[in-house]
Amino acid sequence: MQFKSTVISNQEVSPGYFRMRMTAPPELAGSQPGQFIMVRVRDAIDPLLRRPFGIFDVGVAESEFPGLGAATYLEMLYKVVGKGTEALSGYHHGDHVDVIAPLGAGFDLGDPEEEKILVGGGIGIAPLYYLAKTLVQHSRVRFFLGGRTRDDILCVTEFERLGVETYVSTDDGTLGDRGLVTEVMERHIRENRSRKTLYACGPMPMLKAVAEIAQRTATPCQVSLEAYMACGMGACLGCVVKGKEHSDETPDYRCVCKDGPVFAFDQLKWV
Numbered sequence: 001m002q003f004k005s006t007v008i009s010n011q012e013v014s015p016g017y018f019r020m021r022m023t024a025p026p027e028l029a030g031s032q033p034g035q036f037i038m039v040r041v042r043d044a045i046d047p048l049l050r051r052p053f054g055i056f057d058v059g060v061a062e063s064e065f066p067g068l069g070a071a072t073y074l075e076m077l078y079k080v081v082g083k084g085t086e087a088l089s090g091y092h093h094g095d096h097v098d099v100i101a102p103l104g105a106g107f108d109l110g111d112p113e114e115e116k117i118l119v120g121g122g123i124g125i126a127p128l129y130y131l132a133k134t135l136v137q138h139s140r141v142r143f144f145l146g147g148r149t150r151d152d153i154l155c156v157t158e159f160e161r162l163g164v165e166t167y168v169s170t171d172d173g174t175l176g177d178r179g180l181v182t183e184v185m186e187r188h189i190r191e192n193r194s195r196k197t198l199y200a201c202g203p204m205p206m207l208k209a210v211a212e213i214a215q216r217t218a219t220p221c222q223v224s225l226e227a228y229m230a231c232g233m234g235a236c237l238g239c240v241v242k243g244k245e246h247s248d249e250t251p252d253y254r255c256v257c258k259d260g261p262v263f264a265f266d267q268l269k270w271v
C-alpha cells in the first residue's frame with residue numbers, strides 16, 4: 001500500500017541515530033514483525049530510489065494531532081549513513097513522507113512455549129522491537145544487544161519496559177560486557193537447556209556467527225537481512241542472495257525484498 005504519512009516526531013536518540021514517528025493508515029497496524037517499508041526520502045529526482053527501513057513499531061495510540069482521537073502510528077529507527085538518511089534526519093513535525101508498506105515476509109512467531117532469543121547488532125535492532133512487543137504477549141523473551149561503543153546501543157529502556165530481559169555488550173567495553181554479543185548469547189544458550197528460537201538482525205559478520213551458533217547448538221534461527229534494493233517488490237532482482245542449494249550449475253537465488261527480508265538460517269548459503 002502506498003500512502004502519504006505525516007511526521008509526528010523525528011528525534012536524534014544517540015549521535016547519528018534517529019527515531020521517526022509518523023501517521024499511518026489503520027491497515028498498517030496488522031503488519032507482521034520483520035516486514036519493512038520503502039520511503040521516498042525527498043520529493044525530488046535525487047535521490048531517486050526509495051530507501052528500505054524496518055518497522056521499528058506500529059500500533060494505535062491517541063493522536064498527537066488535535067481532534068483526531070486514536071490513530072495508527074508507524075515508527076522507524078535509522079542511522080544516518082548517506083544522502084537519503086541525511087535528508088530524512090531533516091524532517092520535522094508536520095512534514096509529509098511518501099511510504100510503501102508493509103513489504104516482504106516477516107518473522108515466524110513459532111511456538112509460544114519456547115524461549116525467544118533476540119540478537120541485534122547496532123541499527124540491526126530496528127525490526128526487533130516490534131517483534132519483542134509481539135512475542136512478550138505469549139513467550140519469555142531475552143534480548144542480546146551489541147555495538148561497537150555505547151553510542152551504538154539504542155532503546156534498551158524501551159525493550160526493558162516490555163518485560164524483556166536485556167543483555168548489553170560493546171566491543172570497547174564502554175557499556176555492558178566487553179566483547180562480541182554472539183559470545184554472550186552462545187554462553188546463555190549452552191547454560192540454559194530450555195527450547196529456544198533465535199531471531200537475529202545486524203551486520204553480516206554477526207549474522208554469520210549467529211548462524212554458526214544455531215548450527216552448532218541445533219537451535220532454530222531466523223535472520224533478517226539487508227541488501228541494496230531498487231524496487232522492493234521482487235521485480236528488479238537487485239537484492240538477491242544465495243539460497244542453500246546454490247552452485248554454479250544450479251543457481252538458487254532468493255530476493256531479500258520478496259522472499260525475505262527474514263529467512264530461516266538454513267535456507268541460505270553462508271559461504
Ligand SMILES: Cc1cc2nc3c(=O)[nH]c(=O)nc-3n(C[C@H](O)[C@H](O)[C@H](O)COP(=O)(O)OP(=O)(O)OC[C@H]3O[C@@H](n4cnc5c(N)ncnc54)[C@H](O)[C@@H]3O)c2cc1C
Binds near residue numbers: 047055126
Ligand atoms: C529490508 C531492509 C531493512 C532496513 N532497515 C533499516 C532500518 O530499520 N534502519 C536503518 O538505519 N537502515 C535500515 N536499512 C538500511 C538502509 O536502507 C540504508 O542504510 C539506507 O538505504 C541508506 O541510504 P542513504 O541514501 O542514506 O545511503 P547511501 O548514500 O545509499 O549509502 C551510504 C552507505 O550505506 C551503505 N548502504 C546503503 N544502502 C544499504 C543497504 N540496503 N544495505 C547495506 N548497506 C547499505 C552504502 O554501501 C554506503 O556505504 C535496511 C535495509 C533493508 C534492505
Ligand code: FES
Binds near residue numbers: 229232234257
Ligand atoms: S529490490 Fe528489486 S527485486 Fe528486490
